[in-house]
Amino acid sequence: MDDRGTPAIAYRFLDWRYEPALRRLVGPAGEARLKPLLDRLLRRLLDEPGAVLARERLIDEVWTRREVNDEVLSRAIAELRGVLGDDARAPRYVETLSKGGYRWIAPVDRIAAPSPADASPQGTRAPWRIAATAVLAVVAGLAAFAGWWHARERVAGPAALAMGLLGAHPLASDPRLEYDARFDPAGRVAYVRGTGDGDASELVLVDPKTLAERVLWQDDHALRRPAPSPDGREIALTRYLDGGCELWSVALVDLQRTHLAECAPAPQTGPEWVEGGEALVFTGSAADAAHAPGLVVLDRRRGMRRVLTTPDIAEGAHVDARLSPDRTRLVYASRHAGEEQLWQADWPAMRTRTALLDRSEPAYAHAFEPAGNALWVAGDLTLYRALHRLRAGHRPELIGGRGALSIDLAPNGAAVWAEANYDADVWLRANAQAPWRVIARSNRYESQPEFSPDGTRIALISNRSGAESVLVVDLRDGKVRPLALDPAFRWLRPTWTPRGDALVITAYEDRHTRLYRYPLDGDVATPIAHVETDAFLGVELADRLVYLGGHGNSRPLMQLRAGSTVAEPAGIEAVTTYRASNDWVVWRAQGSTDLHVARWLTPTIVRTLASDDDGEAFTITGDVVTWLDHGALWRANLPDGTPVKIASDRVPDGNGPSLAAGKDGALALVTLTSLGIDLMIAEAALPPGPR
Template structure:
């Protein structure tokens, strides 16, 4: 039998908090109406989170043996009321799971406010003692898909992610399946502010952490920017670690073997290769590693030098003389998350394929320096990333995505990998403790909201319900229809009032953006299939299968229509979305002949946008620091604005372009006059009602030129797990 947990008086889960004594339910500080009987059922489920509570037990505790009621109807009604209060779903539950003919289970992570834990110290939380019950619980916790995928270059570069608000406390929860023990591993939440930077691997921004045994060093989001922070392992307290202003949006490479120095680089600028910096963990002056630009780096295992990756080359530099020597050349792609085995004999790392957009694990012997894949054909397409060795080299822990969820896996070098977490959060970026088998990692619970700018009130307000989950939004030119991508990359279409809503693209396709044709009959897409390059597609607005418009094996993106609907202009992608050695320029695609031609003098530009009247094509320089304008008739270029630029959008009258200056301090949205290039600020990070917005990205404009943004309030938290079950 399982031992019953005597819960403290207050229980927190996600945005919710239940006061079990007063019978009150709160969401983000606001009281939610819930009737007495449903709350009693919820209280019973919360007493034993993760365990099955049988229907018979619920009947006896709520109504007693001798009470005559329509039990099935009453219990079903109570469960429905609970789900209504928690905005939950029986088909895809986040909180209450139904087990047919058995009972119900509360499946979300449960924590307790500190004062409640102190009050309940005499009644500790216990885990089930029967292996069968434990195994069933671990295997059936549902997987939750991240609800916000990388959608803009600007969003990724700032390192900002999504909302993961889990209530404070030090009580661990139990997930995954320990190999050979028949009981779940204990996962303990370390931080509770929800601001750990998650990065975006699809655009070469990986979350990363390192530990000296006392602190965990990692990125954190503050005021729309990534800062370097230190999290104290014993208390979860988080403090910023100051770094020079030259290291904007610091990205952590590694901690030196003696625990005294950090390797950093900036990830705000779109350039993929950035200067390396050495920063003391105790504070002090930073050292620029001379004459080196790299996209990732790690210390050599003996601390004698730095191994860094630039392009497909690995090299070693020594701080004493600044000399660099080649170390190895990769067969393809670019290497990230370079990690040495504890004995310094084997290097393992992640390779990003710029065409297939896959992540795979590789290893290299220190002597032979020949790279070879680690888990051949283990998953298709490969999604493995970001591995770390335990201090004794016994285990290698990495992340991999399956069935829409990212979990951590354990690999001992001989048998097949074993999953050690099982959702419901996305678990990423493991880092091993300096002794034992404890690991720390990031847990994501991704939530965000589309908001519309109210010019009268000078602030952003939540958008109407059917668009609340939209990422990028585009309206037809007659202003009757709206299309949008959701966080999973699916494309939807509806009338502007939300009616006639349909999903246009299949689950397997990831859509980056879509643009309506002038007649509103179809949309041009930048999208990709799993394991494939970004490509151009067309799809009918009333549904059907997407049609590929190009026959080539390289990245293409940002299709935009000519005024007559007969031609598309398109470009290539930045290094951060797929570094290629071929020329990147803007091209015109004739939709009748399917022939392409380059726009003169367009080398080094991307993200083209054709004006609705057909007179101009706006584009961005590859470093995203200039907005340029092409006169289609005169075939001439001019610099329109010099500022950081992302996501340009034409107004319906072709008189202005809206853009996001993502590198500026307050990340303003500007309106640029055509053709004189006058800049006018419309909104910024300060234009939000609440102060808890971590960051936002520009989603588009309405037909009457009202900016839409997707605002994020938080990212994720750090968690801890001991592979020995301690």
């Protein structure tokens, strides 16, 4: 990359100073050295502030290898934003342009290297001036250090925390999947390791300083969520069996294993030590059919249990309890259909609780900061999966750690998390005799395929540019068209209008969802009128628009009839997800994996289709329903056609809507191509002491 104008020895922009010669970035919380790639990218942006730099140009001028693609650039931009504490939704530094470029928007001061004529000879400077300069330098240095330390101790915001993650590195070199890391009192890390192609797993304890590992338990079943005891003598964890869950502990002295209790087989459930290590909080069985599994405390001395929570089934299971450092608050999640609400309750009375999120979000784990003033949450709380800082009454703040699935923080400020890299592709089979072929391939996550009414195009979502957005693939020539959507939002659930000339798309706009219509000949997404905020998954039929209304994981189905300005209930309640055609609606109800079928004219159940899948692998085209059950695809004509098994060597296994059916027997489905989960550790993620 050529230097432009007078070489700069430093750049100043807002709260930052960058010194290219040292690759040193200095900000409110201290300094860090950028790795070479981020150094080249930042310098290239700073050299032309305000200029629109096309993605292709940045790739050509920043990268030294030719095989780089768009998503590598997207990841680098996201990483740079994480370092600077920038937010793609409201950028202060790097703006994303809808047509595929980036622009540096913060004011930049270039501090040029002095010429020889500007420099005074050392010998002509008066001794008193040299001494005064030295004294002032010392004073300024002490003041700067004091300010830096105060900032780290008191005001460590997202930018400072992001800088703390710059030194993160893999904790283990094993190629297997690594999950659920937790620190023990000695600073060691307990975690679970597995292969990903079965339930076999092992519990491992590793010393981050020496990387010496000790395998504590090898089992043919899935071990998850280890929790070291406060005295460091044992580790509690969950063990998943077929349809069941057990709570165990492992003593570190002799590896003696003790069965403690039965637990609910809810996802992401794990134990938490309370009462100084004398008791454990975990997810117990549901009280009855009207309730989801709730939290239970087990007193190990007396062998007694006490029920802490009894959530309604619509709220979802209570999982992942974490006790605050001062042992006065318990934070746990209510989890259902892949999303969580975080709750904070007073401990041990559990008399009141407060929701920490404005709405349920895809979240996977949380941990208290050492001072207990905030949580770190691994999840999709902003535009993509990463680590976020969450304080009661505040919006989530992006920190970094893209792909984080778990998080734990040590008293000394170290952080450890599991970082996942998913690659899912959409596969197409034109008919029963045609081979499967992948469309819109990338090494990121493609999902939610939907055929156009004439079967010539497929809309799908992809996170190749960072957050989810929508692509349209023309099956006639294979061309992939990214839609010009606002990059500050997450866009998902595309469905086609009856004429196939537009899409209805759901947007995550900060704290709410909204339905948009996107005409393919207009390149502008427009909010759909007369539909309330938080509407979700819109489907436009010949005579009405239908969508999920309300809030939470179980919603009523709403409809806006053609020509009307007022939406009304469709007569179907407690819906977790649905698909619709002009004559039929198929949905999954709260608390059941079976699919229910009704006609629009009389929305009472006329048929139930057995399914063991609790996801969204089902679709309807005209009068034909296609769905996943017991690892196989099935098809049935409505209203009373016999289910027929579809011969296929592929079945959907992706998250979210993962199956679509088109004309003439065409199928599109999502399969997970690869998955990597590695442990990352940052020894200085947080400053020690109170903040």
